[in-house]
Amino acid sequence: MKKLFIISLLCILCGAAQAQKIKIKTGIEVLKEQNFKCLEGKRVGLITNPTGVDNQLKSTIDILHEAPNVNLVALYGPEHGVRGDVHAGDHVTDIKDATTGLPVYSLYGKTRKATPEMLKDIDVLVYDIQDNGCRSFTYISTMGLAMEAAAENGKELVVLDRPNPLGGLKIEGNLAEDDCISFVSQFKIPYIYGLTCGELAILLNEEKMLTDGKQCKLHVVKMKGWKRKMDYVQTGLQWIPSSPHVPHTHSSFFYPVSGILGELGYMSIGVGYTIPFQMFAAPWVEAEKLAKNLNALNVPGIVFRPMYLKPFYSVGKGELLQGVQVHIMDVQKAPLSDIQFLVMQEIAVLYPDRAVFDHADQKRFRMFDLVCGSKFIREQFTKTNRWEDIRNYWYKDVENFRKLSKKYYLYK
Numbered sequence: 001m002k003k004l005f006i007i008s009l010l011c012i013l014c015g016a017a018q019a020q021k022i023k024i025k026t027g028i029e030v031l032k033e034q035n036f037k038c039l040e041g042k043r044v045g046l047i048t049n050p051t052g053v054d055n056q057l058k059s060t061i062d063i064l065h066e067a068p069n070v071n072l073v074a075l076y077g078p079e080h081g082v083r084g085d086v087h088a089g090d091h092v093t094d095i096k097d098a099t100t101g102l103p104v105y106s107l108y109g110k111t112r113k114a115t116p117e118m119l120k121d122i123d124v125l126v127y128d129i130q131d132n133g134c135r136s137f138t139y140i141s142t143m144g145l146a147m148e149a150a151a152e153n154g155k156e157l158v159v160l161d162r163p164n165p166l167g168g169l170k171i172e173g174n175l176a177e178d179d180c181i182s183f184v185s186q187f188k189i190p191y192i193y194g195l196t197c198g199e200l201a202i203l204l205n206e207e208k209m210l211t212d213g214k215q216c217k218l219h220v221v222k223m224k225g226w227k228r229k230m231d232y233v234q235t236g237l238q239w240i241p242s243s244p245h246v247p248h249t250h251s252s253f254f255y256p257v258s259g260i261l262g263e264l265g266y267m268s269i270g271v272g273y274t275i276p277f278q279m280f281a282a283p284w285v286e287a288e289k290l291a292k293n294l295n296a297l298n299v300p301g302i303v304f305r306p307m308y309l310k311p312f313y314s315v316g317k318g319e320l321l322q323g324v325q326v327h328i329m330d331v332q333k334a335p336l337s338d339i340q341f342l343v344m345q346e347i348a349v350l351y352p353d354r355a356v357f358d359h360a361d362q363k364r365f366r367m368f369d370l371v372c373g374s375k376f377i378r379e380q381f382t383k384t385n386r387w388e389d390i391r392n393y394w395y396k397d398v399e400n401f402r403k404l405s406k407k408y409y410l411y412k
């Protein structure tokens with residue numbers, strides 16, 4: 001009996017280990033296999049953050065710094081900094097990296113595009129950051145502005161490709177419109193765009209989406225083994241928090257679920273609690289009623305569970321809130337970005353005197369519009385508080401973008 005138990009335990013442990021087996025090689029892994037050939041004889045600048053690691057979690061900073069045939073001379077810090085020690089939205093300052101002694105130039109402070117002075121000592125910029133798959137997550141904006149800076153200063157840009165954590169098939173949201181171009185909607189792409197950062201870089205370059213149609217000398221180091229149907233969990237890779245509130249492998253699934261509504265600060269979306277972006281709650285919500293209404297909508301791949309909580313900080317700090325936790329049962333079937341609009345709709349149904357845009361801080365409407373990529377979404381939704389009245393607009397560009405983006409697929 002004891003022997004049988006040990007055998008069973010070993011089988012369980014082996015199964016768990018197998019489930020965590022890494023199935024792909026990211027761009028940095030492939031670059032190592034190639035013995036850094038594309039960087040030889042060049043002065044290298046690296047744009048990265050803590051997500052820039054190899055499959056054994058060693059930092060790309062240290063890998064390039066230690067490689068005998070790579071001359072790494074400068075680092076560039078996006079939002080949160082190269083080592084992840086800066087809070088969301090706080091400015092990053094120019095410093096020296098404590099580990100390597102290299103200068104670190106901020107791309108999230110006085111400027112978000114590298115200046116000629118920052119680039120004068122390099123020949124090639126390398127970009128290695130894990131993306132979230134969502135337009136408003138600012139790392140792709142940093143990448144695009146780096147491409148512009150490279151084009152303006154005669155530098156090459158190398159993208160070390162990484163998975164889109166949402167997979168390569170999901171596309172949601174309208175294209176960002178001219179009056180809503182900003183650092184949270186830098187390019188005319190959908191809210192969820194279904195490309196890896198390498199594929200997106202090629203699309204931006206070839207379609208002349210950079211400012212004034214600029215094009216840079218671009219090289220993408222492709223991954224090995226990644227398939228479009230893979231979400232991040234299926235890659236077997238460890239997840240490094242891409243932001244303090246995107247801490248887990250599944251966190252990127254939830255960012256587009258509530259991030260737009262979260263800009264209004266009207267309800268808690270779990271930032272300040274243990275499940276950031278995974279919930280909607282307020283002191284005046286009745287959890288069971290809201291969950292019942294939302295579940296009656298039969299949203300594909302989604303279940304809403306009533307919940308009660310006291311946030312530790314941010315919206316609703318210390319207050320007893322009621323609301324719903326969003327459970328994603330099937331990420332590929334789930335219309336992720338729809339969910340926040342459906343919550344807003346059902347809030348208006350249950351509590352007509354609490355309709356979101358009638359009571360949210362008007363000073364925050366502009367950021368809501370920027371993240372949506374359009375003023376029309378807010379202006380039209382305000383009239384009726386019905387998702388169906390804006391749904392067609394939200395999805396109007398999806399199929400055309402899917403057709404366009406297929407030209408730049410690096411993976412099947």
